[in-house]
Amino acid sequence: AQGEEGYIYLNSTGEEVFGPGYELIYPLTDGRAGYQEDGLWGFMDSHGNRITKAHFGLVWDFKEGFARAYFAEGIGFIDRDGRLAIAPGYKDVRDFSEGYARVQVEPWF
Numbered sequence: 001a002q003g004e005e006g007y008i009y010l011n012s013t014g015e016e017v018f019g020p021g022y023e024l025i026y027p028l029t030d031g032r033a034g035y036q037e038d039g040l041w042g043f044m045d046s047h048g049n050r051i052t053k054a055h056f057g058l059v060w061d062f063k064e065g066f067a068r069a070y071f072a073e074g075i076g077f078i079d080r081d082g083r084l085a086i087a088p089g090y091k092d093v094r095d096f097s098e099g100y101a102r103v104q105v106e107p108w109f
Helices: none
Strands: 008-011 014-024 031-038 041-045 059-063 065-069 074-079 084-090 092-097 102-103
Touching: 014 031, 031 059, 041 059, 041 065, 059 092, 065 084, 065 092, 074 092
Parallel strands: none
Antiparallel strands: 008 014, 031 041, 059 065, 065 074, 074 084, 092 102
16 A cells, blocks of 8 residues: 555554654565565565665566565665575576576676
């Protein structure tokens, strides 16, 4: 739902579960959701606790325990705890599927 101050989550009875209002919130996947604040992206858990601060250029949904995140050096992966799992540096990266992720190894610059 979109409240006065941005996007928040509601439960099935219409009760506001957590906020405050964010510029945008992605759907929960794998117990995590991307949120946008001051033009940057971070992740929160299903209780609204921030897993990372908003410092990524862009984020994607979690798949198989990893999420793509856009760093200054390129795209890399973070784990469910917000830790760097696979260093950035790839020009293009796809989600994990059956334990594998396709990446483009062409230099970023």
